[in-house]
Amino acid sequence: MADCGEANGPERKNEIVRAKNEEKELTKEEKQRLRKEKKQQKKQKEKKDDKGSSEKSGREKTLDPLSASQVLSTQSPTQKVPASAPIPVPPSGAPSHSSGAPSHSSSGAPSPADKPAKSKAELKAERRARQEADRASKQQGSSSSSKTKAPASDLNPVVKRLPEHVQVDDPAVVKRLAKKLERQQIPLRSDYGYKVSLFSHLHQYSRKAPLTQLLSIPSSVIHPSIVRLGLQYSQGIVTGSNARSVALLHAFKQVIMDYSTPPNEELSRDLVNKLKPYISFLNQCRPLSASMGNAIKYIKKEISNIPSQYKEEEAKTKLLECIDKYIDEKVVLAAKAISKYAIEKISDGDVILVYGCSSLVNHILCEAFDKNRKFRVIVVDSRPRLEGREALRRLVQIGISCTYVLISALSYVLPEVSKVFLGAHALLANGYVMSRVGTSQIALVARAFNVPVLVCCETYKFCERVQTDSFVSNELDDPDELMVTRKGKTQLEDWHDLSTLGLLNLVYDVTPPDFVDLVITDLGMIPCTSVPVVLRVKNVDQ
Amino acid sequence: ENYHISWQDSRNRSETTLNNMPGADKETDLSERIEAFLADLKRGGSGTGPLRGSGEMARETTALLRRITAQARWSSAGDLMEIIRNEGRRMTAAQPSETTVGNMVRRVLKIIREEYARSRGSSEETDQQESLHKLLTSGGLSEENFRQHFASLKANVIEAINELLTELEGTTDNIAMQALEHIHSNEVIMTIGRSRTVEAFLKDAARKRKFHVIVAECAPFCQGHEMATSLSKAGIETTVIADAAIFAVMSRVNKVIIGTQTVLANGGLRAVNGTHTLALAAKHHSTPLIVCAPMFKLSPQFPNEEEIFHKFVSPHEVLPFTEGEILSKVNVHCPVFDYVPPELITLFISNIGGNAPSYIYRLMSELYHPEDHEL
Numbered sequence: 014m015a016d017c018g019e020a021n022g023p024e025r026k027n028e029i030v031r032a033k034n035e036e037k038e039l040t041k042e043e044k045q046r047l048r049k050e051k052k053q054q055k056k057q058k059e060k061k062d063d064k065g066s067s068e069k070s071g072r073e074k075t076l077d078p079l080s081a082s083q084v085l086s087t088q089s090p091t092q093k094v095p096a097s098a099p100i101p102v103p104p105s106g107a108p109s110h111s112s113g114a115p116s117h118s119s120s121g122a123p124s125p126a127d128k129p130a131k132s133k134a135e136l137k138a139e140r141r142a143r144q145e146a147d148r149a150s151k152q153q154g155s156s157s158s159s160k161t162k163a164p165a166s167d168l169n170p171v172v173k174r175l176p177e178h179v180q181v182d183d184p185a186v187v188k189r190l191a192k193k194l195e196r197q198q199i200p201l202r203s204d205y206g207y208k209v210s211l212f213s214h215l216h217q218y219s220r221k222a223p224l225t226q227l228l229s230i231p232s233s234v235i236h237p238s239i240v241r242l243g244l245q246y247s248q249g250i251v252t253g254s255n256a257r258s259v260a261l262l263h264a265f266k267q268v269i270m271d272y273s274t275p276p277n278e279e280l281s282r283d284l285v286n287k288l289k290p291y292i293s294f295l296n297q298c299r300p301l302s303a304s305m306g307n308a309i310k311y312i313k314k315e316i317s318n319i320p321s322q323y324k325e326e327e328a329k330t331k332l333l334e335c336i337d338k339y340i341d342e343k344v345v346l347a348a349k350a351i352s353k354y355a356i357e358k359i360s361d362g363d364v365i366l367v368y369g370c371s372s373l374v375n376h377i378l379c380e381a382f383d384k385n386r387k388f389r390v391i392v393v394d395s396r397p398r399l400e401g402r403e404a405l406r407r408l409v410q411i412g413i414s415c416t417y418v419l420i421s422a423l424s425y426v427l428p429e430v431s432k433v434f435l436g437a438h439a440l441l442a443n444g445y446v447m448s449r450v451g452t453s454q455i456a457l458v459a460r461a462f463n464v465p466v467l468v469c470c471e472t473y474k475f476c477e478r479v480q481t482d483s484f485v486s487n488e489l490d491d492p493d494e495l496m497v498t499r500k501g502k503t504q505l506e507d508w509h510d511l512s513t514l515g516l517l518n519l520v521y522d523v524t525p526p527d528f529v530d531l532v533i534t535d536l537g538m539i540p541c542t543s544v545p546v547v548l549r550v551k552n553v554d555q
Numbered sequence: 556e557n558y559h560i561s562w563q564d565s566r567n568r569s570e571t572t573l574n575n576m577p578g579a580d581k582e583t584d585l586s587e588r589i590e591a592f593l594a595d596l597k598r599g600g601s602g603t604g605p606l607r608g609s610g611e612m613a614r615e616t617t618a619l620l621r622r623i624t625a626q627a628r629w630s631s632a633g634d635l636m637e638i639i640r641n642e643g644r645r646m647t648a649a650q651p652s653e654t655t656v657g658n659m660v661r662r663v664l665k666i667i668r669e670e671y672a673r674s675r676g677s678s679e680e681t682d683q684q685e686s687l688h689k690l691l692t693s694g695g696l697s698e699e700n701f702r703q704h705f706a707s708l709k710a711n712v713i714e715a716i717n718e719l720l721t722e723l724e725g726t727t728d729n730i731a732m733q734a735l736e737h738i739h740s741n742e743v744i745m746t747i748g749r750s751r752t753v754e755a756f757l758k759d760a761a762r763k764r765k766f767h768v769i770v771a772e773c774a775p776f777c778q779g780h781e782m783a784t785s786l787s788k789a790g791i792e793t794t795v796i797a798d799a800a801i802f803a804v805m806s807r808v809n810k811v812i813i814g815t816q817t818v819l820a821n822g823g824l825r826a827v828n829g830t831h832t833l834a835l836a837a838k839h840h841s842t843p844l845i846v847c848a849p850m851f852k853l854s855p856q857f858p859n860e861e862e863i864f865h866k867f868v869s870p871h872e873v874l875p876f877t878e879g880e881i882l883s884k885v886n887v888h889c890p891v892f893d894y895v896p897p898e899l900i901t902l903f904i905s906n907i908g909g910n911a912p913s914y915i916y917r918l919m920s921e922l923y924h925p926e927d928h929e930l
Contacts, residue, residue: 405885454836458832483803513787514784514787
């Protein structure tokens, strides 16, 4: 796609328009309205700046949906001949811009006088040729093409779409999101409270205003198990990377079981489209985690790989099996493998420090205790979530002797600690560990006291993003949770009234790889910097 | 409570009779005041009594010592020093973590030594120099000194103590006056917990400069909340963060300014818990760490004395009784203080100006006499 430039402008738009023709929910007027708005946006961009705008609008169209091109490639067998070349002509007459100077194709279409008819045929031919090539390569099987594709895609600059949830300060992005949600009939969640200026690019929601209050009952678009799941996410009932992913997969199983293919539709295409509004809804309730993102990618791939000759029942059973296999392999068996490796690292007489509540680390400690290792545990906890209490309960129930402190007492307990075990939310491609806020602090102080830090993480949480600080991409929790009532007095009660006061409740932070000594994964024990190697190995396997 | 009331009553009664019968009653009045002070110290430390700042504590101690000097019976400097040392030992035993009390006692002892030396006519410098010759030859002499009686000694000592009191009253303002030298506009400053000195420092700078303050709340007492509301009411842009987010936001911070409970003899700090983490994070990002501490917090203690360094309060603050079943099976700690080694500190700002941590030992020798380090 590196060579796509100006010539592909109107083609892209044609494809998008055709893709939109598929969606039965849109009415013709809505479509035309959308097209008009899109063109007006482009017009404004052009007027600002010549070259920059062409690149930008070209990129916008490639971004706007990668999904559009996906839909396109699955539709290639049933190609519709664009009868009247639906180049959008706005009904309100031609906004004939005085854009004589910029001769880019991005504005080329609406001024039909300029574009001669022969180029339309040329472009159509080009497009058809490309689609043939796509179809051919797809049917040739993945092995040969992927081998040639993999190195090629590594070297070509990949235009990545910046996720919406880190662009809240850009009004155009917010508007686009609002339109998308309106189309999918999902309510938009509004931000709450004064946002600290450093984090104005992130959402900040209030727990007291869950998204489900804005839904009409019964909701026709969203499956009830998804609604329940969204509510559990936003209220913090289901927390933790593994728990959220597994709950998501179970909810999707429910959706698949209740799904019935509408007539004239193929299951592989329609089901993916059905899942999109659910994912937007869950994203609105609480931003998706890296593990959930990977799980969703897997499901979408499985669904779109269902051969068309399968009957509906067969297809559904196959999908349910796939999901079960995924959960089993990536979560349950991975936990077993990780505990096997980790138990080698626990010796008798150890004092182990853990932070917060990581299901994996708790599992490891329980297994080690079952294998009669003698150790004791120090659980470190932090406000406002106080998740360590849950870990404390689980460990005490099994019979492990525990100590409990808050994170500010870390320097007091560390001199007697022999190892630190931490869980992770995601491992980024540059070796940074993204985890609950406070983890980087623990790693920092442990390094200062020369205590080894071991991070335990399954491979399905590995993520291709890179990040160097905790600001660019994070999650802001409800700021009211920082308030505390002591001796009958709540100091920060009226923080809304003070315009200069802000409360910041971060959820995640990133730990640099030099603080981490070892990462224990189901593939073995690796250093932090080997994450991109694992990602590459995984991609080649699949 | 009843106990307290009866003390009050007897104190009132003794005050009314004071005019009638001076002498013996003055002594009982004095001892009552001392007992009341000790009781306050004991209660204040557990967090249940009224919380007092160190400045207040220092002023009250000095006032009490002045009263002792004025009202107790003594004939020579040595007697007075014995009395004050005894009272000082009782006061520090009542609340070992409140080091300002001990510091003030040592200051007053040094004042007495100086006034005595001045009355005797020998200059101060010769006394200060601890040359090897002096150590070997005059080792026995110092025992006898302080027995001579000087009539004007009492008045001199009381005057010197008054000077000390004025110095104590002006410390916060002195420190706050230096604020503009250290804070420029558009800075992001981080602090932890609540320190009245730092509050005054930042408010003074805010009169002329615009900057942003991030306050770490410092669980479990969450005194950072009070600090944040007070600063934002003064018009400073403030943000409250949880302790766990200290490292996460440190990359955007330009300076860290903290207060402390005590400055130790090696230049380290004994500060509220969480400060060590803050100092390490600042060191990692090469952010300067500035400590605003008045001179009366400087104490001749070293951090190796484990038994008296740490102070703990009720673990109920950390794991409340509502947690029920697991309480009996778990050890819970709630330490109040942290040790910060001097390598992590960039600058001390005190009422006498700015100093590096390596200079603290000199300041200590100016304030306290080496024989008073152990009360």
